Amino acid sequence: MEYGLDLEYSFNEFLKGFGLSSEIAHIIWLPLPILLVLVAAVVGVLVTVWLERKISAAAQQRIGPEYAGALGVLQPIADGLKLLVKEDIIPAKADGILFTAGPILVLVPVILSWLIVPFGQNLLISNVGIGIFLWIALSSIQPIGLLMSGYASNNKYSLLGGLRAAAQSISYEIPLALSVLAIVLMTNSLSTVDIVNQQSGAGILSWNIWRQPVGFIVFWICALAECERLPFDLPEAEEELVAGYQTEYAGMKFALFYLGSYINLILSALLVSILYLGGWGFPVPVELIAKFLNLPINAPFIQVFTASIGIVMTVLKAYLLVFIAILLRWTTPRVRIDQLLDLGWKFLLPISLANLLITAGLKLAFPQFFGG
Amino acid sequence: MSIAITTQTICFTILSLVILIGALGVVLLESIVYSAFLLGGVFMSVAGLYLLLNASFVAAAQVLVYVGAVNVLIIFAIMLVNKKEDLKPINDIKSRRIISTSICLTLLSLLIRVDLTKVWSLSSPNNSIGEESTIRIGEHLFSDYLLPFEVASVLLLMAMIGAIVLARRDVLSKDISTGLPVDQELIEKTSEPLLTNKN
Numbered sequence: 001m002e003y004g005l006d007l008e009y010s011f012n013e014f015l016k017g018f019g020l021s022s023e024i025a026h027i028i029w030l031p032l033p034i035l036l037v038l039v040a041a042v043v044g045v046l047v048t049v050w051l052e053r054k055i056s057a058a059a060q061q062r063i064g065p066e067y068a069g070a071l072g073v074l075q076p077i078a079d080g081l082k083l084l085v086k087e088d089i090i091p092a093k094a095d096g097i098l099f100t101a102g103p104i105l106v107l108v109p110v111i112l113s114w115l116i117v118p119f120g121q122n123l124l125i126s127n128v129g130i131g132i133f134l135w136i137a138l139s140s141i142q143p144i145g146l147l148m149s150g151y152a153s154n155n156k157y158s159l160l161g162g163l164r165a166a167a168q169s170i171s172y173e174i175p176l177a178l179s180v181l182a183i184v185l186m187t188n189s190l191s192t193v194d195i196v197n198q199q200s201g202a203g204i205l206s207w208n209i210w211r212q213p214v215g216f217i218v219f220w221i222c223a224l225a226e227c228e229r230l231p232f233d234l235p236e237a238e239e240e241l242v243a244g245y246q247t248e249y250a251g252m253k254f255a256l257f258y259l260g261s262y263i264n265l266i267l268s269a270l271l272v273s274i275l276y277l278g279g280w281g282f283p284v285p286v287e288l289i290a291k292f293l294n295l296p297i298n299a300p301f302i303q304v305f306t307a308s309i310g311i312v313m314t315v316l317k318a319y320l321l322v323f324i325a326i327l328l329r330w331t332t333p334r335v336r337i338d339q340l341l342d343l344g345w346k347f348l349l350p351i352s353l354a355n356l357l358i359t360a361g362l363k364l365a366f367p368q369f370f371g372g
Numbered sequence: 373m374s375i376a377i378t379t380q381t382i383c384f385t386i387l388s389l390v391i392l393i394g395a396l397g398v399v400l401l402e403s404i405v406y407s408a409f410l411l412g413g414v415f416m417s418v419a420g421l422y423l424l425l426n427a428s429f430v431a432a433a434q435v436l437v438y439v440g441a442v443n444v445l446i447i448f449a450i451m452l453v454n455k456k457e458d459l460k461p462i463n464d465i466k467s468r469r470i471i472s473t474s475i476c477l478t479l480l481s482l483l484i485r486v487d488l489t490k491v492w493s494l495s496s497p498n499n500s501i502g503e504e505s506t507i508r509i510g511e512h513l514f515s516d517y518l519l520p521f522e523v524a525s526v527l528l529l530m531a532m533i534g535a536i537v538l539a540r541r542d543v544l545s546k547d548i549s550t551g552l553p554v555d556q557e558l559i560e561k562t563s564e565p566l567l568t569n570k571n
Contacts, residue, residue, distance in 0.1 A: 129503030130428045137432040140440025
């Protein structure tokens, strides 16, 4: 079932029409999807920041931002501009090199992980074979950056925050990887495109959330913990640690942390929608609708239409999850550090192990429902 | 494919330089924290070399295990016990350094000799496995490499049990290093709820 827009092929053919060699065309093509996804990620962050401000205001019966643009939609841009022009301060007794490298190490793996996020059959930067495993590997780099900035700040609150972030990230990585493993077991592939295609059989009924309800909840809790969102924002708990590892940061370096955490939130929401909510799939299969309306599925017009529906569906599902995450942040209290570790090691880890075992058993017993 | 080959050469040069300079930094730098962070950089560059060899699964596993777990734990341990103390000067530091350098150089020459004398079976680009390597690794782990794989997991289990025994001092009545009876007050009790029902 290899249909869908192949923009790369058409673009290369278009450039070859001007007499360029295929190599040059490929080199001109390469940065385009990367830039597009980077811009999409940053715009996604602006939208999420605005949503966070508005929803938190609604949760606390305030109005929220309203003067910058209609309904305050320009507020995140104003915030970003303010951070851009602020003075870049490195504390006198901090370690300059590590202090600068820390935020970069936090942000780069998160942006690299967007490599594998598909918005359609061919609408992703690269369909690498190791797919979702790449994301798990990349997200394990982040704690090094957090430890680095915590140490380099030369501040006890920063160091404690960095240590907490690393401990939290290591303990929630394991149930996260195990619940992804159950999905991979059902798909027989690590590629994110294959994971979505495996759920596209019968629309909403074939989404993984029905076959992996436990995995879905474990994954969502772990994703929130990895993003350091409330109720798991212990590394930056303001009542105890000022702002954790970000305490000494100002200006653009602080903005890197800020961007990193929001890009990570959107990425996690996108991955939940890809792994469990059918990715770019419409609740009713698009092929069925096309057949019902007697439209040819391979016609260019229909192709563009289905691709747009795919992008809209992916973003819609992701933002629904972002909305839930924001609502959770403003309505739940923070857990204590011992509760956090108990939840991770004594509850989520055994549950995700059992989930993996049961999935393997069900796969053997009912291969037609759980992937043969 | 001249552009692809040029890119590959540039990447290989940069990665090798980072590995060599980083590894020297790990050994030679005075600050243990810098050494630990540089070690992470060296691990990452090795993962980059695996990527150049089309072994993407091995590269990701390298990042996950060595950078994400081993190196984070090393840094974590350094930061938890980062005591500022001046180390005692060693008397015969010069002769020690000469001995260790000569041992390292001998090992290096041995490796170079092996590299030059062994005939490596290089796979041509046509029969490289590429993306299928994940499946092949899985097949090998569950067939001819099953025993080493399971033995390695038993080894990890033993290390884990040892760590738990060392950490939970209440199972030992005597301190291992000093031989003195363990101070039972120091052992962490199961935490009582802070707000007990008094009425």
